[in-house]
Amino acid sequence: MALFDRNQRGQRSSLFSTATIVLFVALCLVGFWMVSTPSAPPEALPTTTTASAAAEVVKKADAAGAAKEKEEDSSIDATNNFKQDSTNVVAAEVVATNAETNNPDNGGGGDGDKAASFDDENGRTEGGELVKPETTADADSAAAAAAVAARKTVDDTTTAKDGEKTSGDTKNSDESTVSAASKKQTFDDENGKMEGVDVVKDDAGANNSNKTFISEDITVKPIADESSTAAEAKLTSSDSTGEQQALQEEDQMNLLPEALPNGQAELLTERAAQNGSFTTQADESTNEKNKRAAELKNSTTKKTKKKKAKKPKGANNNKNNGTSSLSSSSSTTTVSWPYAWKLCNTSAGADYIPCLDNEAAISKLKTNKRYEHRERHCPSTPPTCLVPSPAAYREPIRWPASRSKIWYHNVPHASLASYKHNQNWVKLSGEHLVFPGGGTQFKTGGALHYIDLIQEALPEVAWGRRSRVVLDVGCGVASFGGFLFDRGALTMSFAPKDEHEAQVQFALERGIPALSAVMGTKRLPFPAGVFDVVHCARCRVPWHIDGGMLLLELNRLLRPGGFFVWSATPVYQKLPEDVEIWDDMVKLTKAMCWEMVKKTEDTLDQVGLVIFRKPKSNRCYETRRQKEPPLCDGSDDPNAAWNIKLRACMHRAPADYPSVRGSRWPAPWPERAEAVPYWLNNSQVGVYGRPAREDFAADYEHWRKVVQNSYLTGMGIDWAAVRNVMDMRAVYGGLAAALRDMSVWVMNTVTIDSPDTLPVIFERGLFGIYHDWCESFSTYPRSYDLLHADHLFSKLKTRCKVLPVIVEADRILRPNGKLIVRDDKETVNEIVELVRSMHWEVRMTVSNRKEAMLCARKTMWRPTEVEARR
Numbered sequence: 001m002a003l004f005d006r007n008q009r010g011q012r013s014s015l016f017s018t019a020t021i022v023l024f025v026a027l028c029l030v031g032f033w034m035v036s037t038p039s040a041p042p043e044a045l046p047t048t049t050t051a052s053a054a055a056e057v058v059k060k061a062d063a064a065g066a067a068k069e070k071e072e073d074s075s076i077d078a079t080n081n082f083k084q085d086s087t088n089v090v091a092a093e094v095v096a097t098n099a100e101t102n103n104p105d106n107g108g109g110g111d112g113d114k115a116a117s118f119d120d121e122n123g124r125t126e127g128g129e130l131v132k133p134e135t136t137a138d139a140d141s142a143a144a145a146a147a148v149a150a151r152k153t154v155d156d157t158t159t160a161k162d163g164e165k166t167s168g169d170t171k172n173s174d175e176s177t178v179s180a181a182s183k184k185q186t187f188d189d190e191n192g193k194m195e196g197v198d199v200v201k202d203d204a205g206a207n208n209s210n211k212t213f214i215s216e217d218i219t220v221k222p223i224a225d226e227s228s229t230a231a232e233a234k235l236t237s238s239d240s241t242g243e244q245q246a247l248q249e250e251d252q253m254n255l256l257p258e259a260l261p262n263g264q265a266e267l268l269t270e271r272a273a274q275n276g277s278f279t280t281q282a283d284e285s286t287n288e289k290n291k292r293a294a295e296l297k298n299s300t301t302k303k304t305k306k307k308k309a310k311k312p313k314g315a316n317n318n319k320n321n322g323t324s325s326l327s328s329s330s331s332t333t334t335v336s337w338p339y340a341w342k343l344c345n346t347s348a349g350a351d352y353i354p355c356l357d358n359e360a361a362i363s364k365l366k367t368n369k370r371y372e373h374r375e376r377h378c379p380s381t382p383p384t385c386l387v388p389s390p391a392a393y394r395e396p397i398r399w400p401a402s403r404s405k406i407w408y409h410n411v412p413h414a415s416l417a418s419y420k421h422n423q424n425w426v427k428l429s430g431e432h433l434v435f436p437g438g439g440t441q442f443k444t445g446g447a448l449h450y451i452d453l454i455q456e457a458l459p460e461v462a463w464g465r466r467s468r469v470v471l472d473v474g475c476g477v478a479s480f481g482g483f484l485f486d487r488g489a490l491t492m493s494f495a496p497k498d499e500h501e502a503q504v505q506f507a508l509e510r511g512i513p514a515l516s517a518v519m520g521t522k523r524l525p526f527p528a529g530v531f532d533v534v535h536c537a538r539c540r541v542p543w544h545i546d547g548g549m550l551l552l553e554l555n556r557l558l559r560p561g562g563f564f565v566w567s568a569t570p571v572y573q574k575l576p577e578d579v580e581i582w583d584d585m586v587k588l589t590k591a592m593c594w595e596m597v598k599k600t601e602d603t604l605d606q607v608g609l610v611i612f613r614k615p616k617s618n619r620c621y622e623t624r625r626q627k628e629p630p631l632c633d634g635s636d637d638p639n640a641a642w643n644i645k646l647r648a649c650m651h652r653a654p655a656d657y658p659s660v661r662g663s664r665w666p667a668p669w670p671e672r673a674e675a676v677p678y679w680l681n682n683s684q685v686g687v688y689g690r691p692a693r694e695d696f697a698a699d700y701e702h703w704r705k706v707v708q709n710s711y712l713t714g715m716g717i718d719w720a721a722v723r724n725v726m727d728m729r730a731v732y733g734g735l736a737a738a739l740r741d742m743s744v745w746v747m748n749t750v751t752i753d754s755p756d757t758l759p760v761i762f763e764r765g766l767f768g769i770y771h772d773w774c775e776s777f778s779t780y781p782r783s784y785d786l787l788h789a790d791h792l793f794s795k796l797k798t799r800c801k802v803l804p805v806i807v808e809a810d811r812i813l814r815p816n817g818k819l820i821v822r823d824d825k826e827t828v829n830e831i832v833e834l835v836r837s838m839h840w841e842v843r844m845t846v847s848n849r850k851e852a853m854l855c856a857r858k859t860m861w862r863p864t865e866v867e868a869r870r
Helices: 013-036 051-074 096-102 138-162 167-182 226-236 241-254 281-298 302-308 310-317 359-363 415-419 447-457 479-487 503-510 546-557 576-591 619-623 692-711 734-738 758-763 802-812 825-837
Strands: 124-126 186-188 405-407 427-429 432-434 469-473 490-495 514-516 531-537 558-567 595-602 607-613 724-727 745-751 768-771 784-790 813-824 841-848 851-857
Touching: 405 503, 447 479, 447 595, 447 607, 469 479, 469 546, 479 490, 479 503, 490 503, 503 514, 531 546, 546 558, 546 576, 692 734, 724 734, 734 745, 745 758, 758 768, 784 802, 802 813, 802 825, 813 825, 825 841, 825 851
Parallel strands: 469 490, 469 531, 490 514, 531 558, 724 745, 724 784, 745 768, 784 813
Antiparallel strands: 124 186, 405 432, 427 432, 558 607, 595 607, 813 851, 841 851
């Protein structure tokens, strides 16, 4: 309502005087407020901007926005394919125009007074640099910001002209604007408290889900030291010496470490490797190699001794024992920006696995009779090229629909469908590869019928309760493991690369856990006694040759009291070759003290299966008459698995030691996911320096909070699009345990130089693998939807460079997949530069003290130049 009306000049002078006084007081208050108010927020235009000029800016910005929106809509085609030439940009830096406006020297408000912080333990993050979703280039961003400010200027000008706001209303409105502009961004990683955070979110909907955001700016501003920044900003704004001293004391208090609710102070610092409670896989394997070398030395002649002595000496000198040729590499990634990325030039093309496609090393092998050519042969220098994507690659079909069909062009291999056309493995149907749910052994009744047949034959199997972690040997396209999810069991499936073209790649594209591996001359990269069930359907593995060496490897991996399910033709067919193999298998399993607990045939699929049980005690070993295969020497470490040659012997059961791992069966699933393993006790020191049982509980509580309150709700990730997850540096498997109710599976990777906690992960009903990230992982490109790296890269720097590891992450991550890195600030800065140079979208960066976190998304971008042939 107007304070006075010019048409009422004839009214009484007293009323006129009163109104004049009120107006004068109001104007004085407004003027006083304008003088005392801090500099305008970044969005504000200069005060000299007129209403007409502001309106013109608004008009131009709206036109630019409409044009840009039209361009974005046209960047998504009808088939949901990614556009490699997408112009959508997510800006991770403040554009130059806004940066100049925000510069305190220029009178702008700026972001310099924000106190960025990130508490990796308690998750409290304030002022984190979170990338905001922009769909315009820098110029358009500036125009949009100007438009917002222009609208405000027009509104304020109109209001002042019409005189419709009281001084109090104007002041409250402007104060709320200033408050919003200077409001801290906070992100509580564990407790889920989020204020002022604008995280980039996955677009919903079939059409929008395939937008490709490409960061054109490959330069990155280092994550600032938020403690000094906050202190400097506070001290600058204070004129009082007493206030400065108080603020300094407050900042010092803020630097003190905050404890977790359960009292564990630092969940990042590992101490187990120092106190000896947990050895590392590298040490276990080194010791085992040295012992075997010594045995070989003692059993040969003097002449042979001199020749062989060089080998153990070399093994001693090379601490990683063939795990990597990069142990002495510099930790500094020396690259020039922009980095000139090139496509890998290999015969494997889009399916390139560096350690399995090393043609130069494979060509030098003397024999292939034990599948040596399918084992790992890593290049001396890991590749730094990017693997091309299939020409018509598109976003994978989501689980559970992916179990039945996948896009053909994502895995454009049809020879297996032709080769196995009568065995119900896979069929080509239009744009899809279809998996009927059957296989060679269950082509009529389907995989679930076959799975239930096993439990009907032996109810003690109890899928999903007693039998939780399964190993499927020679998995094919992994339908067995894919349908065991319906019974609550988790299956690690593996097969050699290209034994049947792309079988493991099919499995991973379907969303089923699988690994490219072979039972050749070396142990599989798993600890001893961890699988509840080992399964092999119609596998043509010659178990009975070489003293039963391959079956004895399964005996090493099988938990005492666990089952081996074998459904191959020798079980139920009477051909001479099958009968001979069956007889040899019966003799071998009896000599191994395996009990044949069930043999049955299925009338529907016309197949048979036999179930063996591994002994829980040593009684049979001690009383058996046949001494072949022999018991392993007591010094043979069954858990040593990294590049260790197979040995035809059996390890004793730990039954005589009730507190030793393997002497009891784990708790039923799902209770075992949270249960502290019985063989961990508080006399041991855990990975983080607390008593082992408390350490385990603290780790799980930490990741449970992070997952529930941050990863699932605060990261902007569309979890419906996430199926294959890898924890690149798992400790106790806390992340995987916290995700167990999600429709995902997690490959827990324990690095060979970290405390060997992989047995703990298996004990709680999860699975994982040993690996050295200075080498390539044994999987196809585009295998995983989400990679999680908790303090991995900084620990690798002593042995290898960050650059090739990031290249490997790019190789195994699917386009549109996410990478979450938690590490020290320097390392995260380095990774941000690298992923930006590959045109990834940096979605979020937050930090506190020396720690930082990054969330980035891989795009469909690939370089056009191809590297020279190696």
